[in-house]
Amino acid sequence: MNVLIIGAGSAIAVATARLYAARGCSLFLVARNTQRLEELAKDLEVRGAAKVGQHTLDVLEHDKHAEAVSTAREFLSSVDIALICHGSLPDQAITETDFAAARRELDVNGLSVISLITLLSALMKEQGAGTLAVVTSVAGDRGRQPNFVYGAAKSMVSTYLQGLRGRLLPHGVHVIDIRPGLVDSPMTARFEKGVLWSTPELVAGNIVKAIDRKRHTVYTPGYWRIIMAIVRSIPDVVFKRLKF
Amino acid sequence: MQLSGWGNYPAVQADVLAPASAAELQSLLAHNAYGNWICRGGGRSYGDSALNGRVVSSRYLDHFLDIDEDAATVRCGSGVSLGQVLEVVIPRGLFPPVLPGTKHVSIGGAIAADIHGKNHHVEGSFCDHLESFSLLLADGSILRCSAAENAGLFHATCGGMGLTGIILDATLHLNKVSSVSINNRSFSAKNLQHCLELLDEHNAATYVVAWLDCLKQGEDLGRGIVYVGDHGDDDNLQLVKRRGLSVPFHTPGFFLNRFTMSQFNNLYASWNKGRGDTTLQNYEQFFFPLDSIGNWNRLYGRKGFLQYQVLVPTEAKDILSRIIRRVAESGQGSFLSVLKKFGKANNNPLSFPSAGYTLTLDFRWRESLFPLLDELDALVLGCGGRHYLAKDARLSESGFKTGYPRWQEFMQVKAEVDPHNRFASLQSQRLGLTPVSTSHSSHKKAGPDK
Ligand SMILES: Cc1cc2nc3c(=O)[nH]c(=O)nc-3n(C[C@H](O)[C@H](O)[C@H](O)COP(=O)(O)OP(=O)(O)OC[C@H]3O[C@@H](n4cnc5c(N)ncnc54)[C@H](O)[C@@H]3O)c2cc1C
Numbered sequence: 119m120n121v122l123i124i125g126a127g128s129a130i131a132v133a134t135a136r137l138y139a140a141r142g143c144s145l146f147l148v149a150r151n152t153q154r155l156e157e158l159a160k161d162l163e164v165r166g167a168a169k170v171g172q173h174t175l176d177v178l179e180h181d182k183h184a185e186a187v188s189t190a191r192e193f194l195s196s197v198d199i200a201l202i203c204h205g206s207l208p209d210q211a212i213t214e215t216d217f218a219a220a221r222r223e224l225d226v227n228g229l230s231v232i233s234l235i236t237l238l239s240a241l242m243k244e245q246g247a248g249t250l251a252v253v254t255s256v257a258g259d260r261g262r263q264p265n266f267v268y269g270a271a272k273s274m275v276s277t278y279l280q281g282l283r284g285r286l287l288p289h290g291v292h293v294i295d296i297r298p299g300l301v302d303s304p305m306t307a308r309f310e311k312g313v314l315w316s317t318p319e320l321v322a323g324n325i326v327k328a329i330d331r332k333r334h335t336v337y338t339p340g341y342w343r344i345i346m347a348i349v350r351s352i353p354d355v356v357f358k359r360l361k362f
Numbered sequence: 363m364q365l366s367g368w369g370n371y372p373a374v375q376a377d378v379l380a381p382a383s384a385a386e387l388q389s390l391l392a393h394n395a396y397g398n399w400i401c402r403g404g405g406r407s408y409g410d411s412a413l414n415g416r417v418v419s420s421r422y423l424d425h426f427l428d429i430d431e432d433a434a435t436v437r438c439g440s441g442v443s444l445g446q447v448l449e450v451v452i453p454r455g456l457f458p459p460v461l462p463g464t465k466h467v468s469i470g471g472a473i474a475a476d477i478h479g480k481n482h483h484v485e486g487s488f489c490d491h492l493e494s495f496s497l498l499l500a501d502g503s504i505l506r507c508s509a510a511e512n513a514g515l516f517h518a519t520c521g522g523m524g525l526t527g528i529i530l531d532a533t534l535h536l537n538k539v540s541s542v543s544i545n546n547r548s549f550s551a552k553n554l555q556h557c558l559e560l561l562d563e564h565n566a567a568t569y570v571v572a573w574l575d576c577l578k579q580g581e582d583l584g585r586g587i588v589y590v591g592d593h594g595d596d597d598n599l600q601l602v603k604r605r606g607l608s609v610p611f612h613t614p615g616f617f618l619n620r621f622t623m624s625q626f627n628n629l630y631a632s633w634n635k636g637r638g639d640t641t642l643q644n645y646e647q648f649f650f651p652l653d654s655i656g657n658w659n660r661l662y663g664r665k666g667f668l669q670y671q672v673l674v675p676t677e678a679k680d681i682l683s684r685i686i687r688r689v690a691e692s693g694q695g696s697f698l699s700v701l702k703k704f705g706k707a708n709n710n711p712l713s714f715p716s717a718g719y720t721l722t723l724d725f726r727w728r729e730s731l732f733p734l735l736d737e738l739d740a741l742v743l744g745c746g747g748r749h750y751l752a753k754d755a756r757l758s759e760s761g762f763k764t765g766y767p768r769w770q771e772f773m774q775v776k777a778e779v780d781p782h783n784r785f786a787s788l789q790s791q792r793l794g795l796t797p798v799s800t801s802h803s804s805h806k807k808a809g810p811d812k
């Protein structure tokens with residue numbers, strides 16, 4: 119099995135990559151920090167990966183996406199699984215008043231992802247097979263006061279995937295939308311953690327399972343499906359007063 | 363956040379930082395020039411050795427750096443757990459020479475406590491198989507340490523409870539094995555004397571440990587089961603993937619004794635029926651029986667528990683029965699205790715193991731426990747014994763200094779590499795290894811300070 123991971127330095131991606139390495143898969147890693155990529159590549163080899171390739175990319179540089187994807191393809195020869203995992207959780211207050219900041223966040227969490235999906239869809243269509251798994255967020259289920267710029271970008275991707283899933287069906291390509299809840303990772307280092315929090319390792323286990331079983335929309339951990347159903351069902355007149 | 367060791371006592375408010383790389387960790391230290399820190403790995407020490415108002419976690423120092431199958435060595439970050447090491451080395455026919463009772467211990471924690479396994483009499487302790495490690499010092503520099511290079515610092519760090527610096531990565535020697543199945547023979551011991559005889563008799567086996575029933579008094583005092591294990595010859599190098607149960611929340615403390623008591627009684631009964639005599643077990647069952655129940659520490663309830671692990675020198679073994687008797691009389695001890703026989707000590711000033719017996723007892727937290735433990739301390743220290751710092755939450759400074767007569771040697775190294783005590787834990791302050799700090803507030807919950 120050949121696995122491409124974009125945003126490979128993220129805690130969730132690292133934990134997922136390790137599960138694939140333990141299965142003896144070949145991996146291609148794309149991330150922004152070259153030194154971390156090298157460290158991770160060695161780590162995955164020791165953990166059992168058949169081979170590991172890497173490529174440095176800042177996802178904001180859209181014109182370099184094609185090169186990253188084609189390098190991955192060359193290294194892996196076929197891309198059976200592509201996981202897109204990068205993201206950033208901005209300071210909401212700044213993005214509300216500084217549009218340049220908001221646009222950058224919409225790009226990292228939304229547009230850059232769609233650019234990469236566009237390239238990967240074409241590649242997998244051509245292969246006539248593949249699984250495209252994209253990490254979005256429960257934050258995309260409903261815009262909430264503390265993170266609606268981030269949420270808007272994530273829901274853009276989720277909506278896009280809903281349509282794409284059908285488009286790629288005749289081509290044997292499967293599309294998965296992975297929506298983690300609260301995960302204790304560097305992204306959320308500044309928050310106090312409570313009972314609803316889970317770990318990158320647990321989420322990674324769910325991601326691999328979802329890919330194995332060709333699921334469609336995955337909430338991880340599973341109880342977030344219920345929580346978000348409740349959150350979505352709150353009437354606007356009430357919801358607009360909620361600060362969470 | 364509220365933080366505690368595995369025993370859930372004491373608990374303090376702590377800022378926990380988890381730098382994403384060694385480089386980030388280095389700059390974190392550089393940019394926080396005052397106050398002190400302690401490093402935390404798997405959080406499996408029971409008391410306050412990994413507690414402080416400011417804690418730095420090694421969780422992201424979890425990369426493997428290299429494995430050399432011919433030389434049988436592995437090099438990895440200090441945040442890698444022994445469980446992860448097993449996953450990587452077993453398929454290659456390699457096995458760690460020293461394993462504790464849980465696989466969730468980090469390499470950094472294993473070094474800092476110089477941990478021991480059921481085979482101390484054969485293999486010594488964890489750091490006896492350590493080729494080298496790199497240590498981040500208080501001044502931000504990184505030093506490679508081994509028995510040959512920076513030897514003083516190496517020995518002080520092995521067993522040094524995180525007080526010399528932060529271990530970033532380490533190279534460990536492994537054993538070559540053909541099987542990770544364990545041939546586990548069990549023998550029932552009718553009392554303590556019998557148990558000690560069995561431990562001696564099986565001294566040639568690789569793994570030897572005894573479980574004692576601590577409620578029995580009189581003639582049956584020290585009744586127990588002695589387990590004797592050796593690697594099987596079935597060429598099994600399979601990893602075991604086990605998905606156990608987990609205790610989701612703190613249960614009222616009385617659950618626990620019922621739980622262990624029934625477990626033990628089953629075992630004892632099955633032994634007496636002649637079953638359970640010899641079984642081929644997988645390594646998880648043999649080494650990590652408790653890991654099959656996640657968060658079992660919650661069974662002791664919200665106030666937590668203390669584990670009391672001491673060393674009694676060989677020549678003073680009578681003290682063992684006095685300890686067990688005193689605990690049985692008090693009615694406070696938990697039902698089970700563990701007894702092992704150690705081999706010789708190594709050269710690390712603060713390493714716990716030394717020729718003799720080590721007895722481990724669990725106690726649910728209650729106020730009346732502390733005077734009892736003080737009484738036991740007197741017995742232990744009076745016979746030249748000592749306490750295992752990785753389990754300790756309440757020993758006095760003088761108790762520590764009596765048990766570890768080489769503490770000053772350690773302090774000399776500490777003064778050289780960390781003159782401003784940038785690395786300190788609540789434990790090090792209590793034991794007089796670092797000055798009591800006033801720069802942060804730590805609120806203890808659950809009961810009085812000892
Ligand atoms: C169920 C169970 C069974 C056990 N069985 C055994 C046993 O059989 N034998 C045995 O010897 N012990 C045993 N232990 C104790 C355990 O092995 C030790 O407490 C060990 O130190 C825990 O490692 P940790 O990674 O959890 O460290 P923590 O609890 O997080 O920290 C322990 C100490 O190590 C230091 N430390 C951690 N990481 C670093 C680092 N990177 N650099 C410098 N210092 C560091 C901390 O500062 C602290 O002083 C057991 C514990 C449990 C819960």
Ligand SMILES: NC(=O)c1ccc[n+]([C@@H]2O[C@H](COP(=O)([O-])OP(=O)(O)OC[C@H]3O[C@@H](n4cnc5c(N)ncnc54)[C@H](OP(=O)(O)O)[C@@H]3O)[C@@H](O)[C@H]2O)c1
Nearest residue numbers: 127128129130150176177203204205255298300301303305
């Ligand atoms: N943590 C949560 O609670 C949570 C909840 C729901 C969804 N998610 C989603 O899960 C995914 C993984 O997050 P995580 O929790 O694992 O956090 P993380 O460890 O902080 O990972 C985020 C990753 O995105 C990368 N990244 C950010 N901007 C980039 C850019 N311009 N170019 C390339 N890479 C960039 C970061 O790279 P650097 O390391 O170089 O900065 C980092 O590796 C994200 O999509 C996130 O939105 C997380």
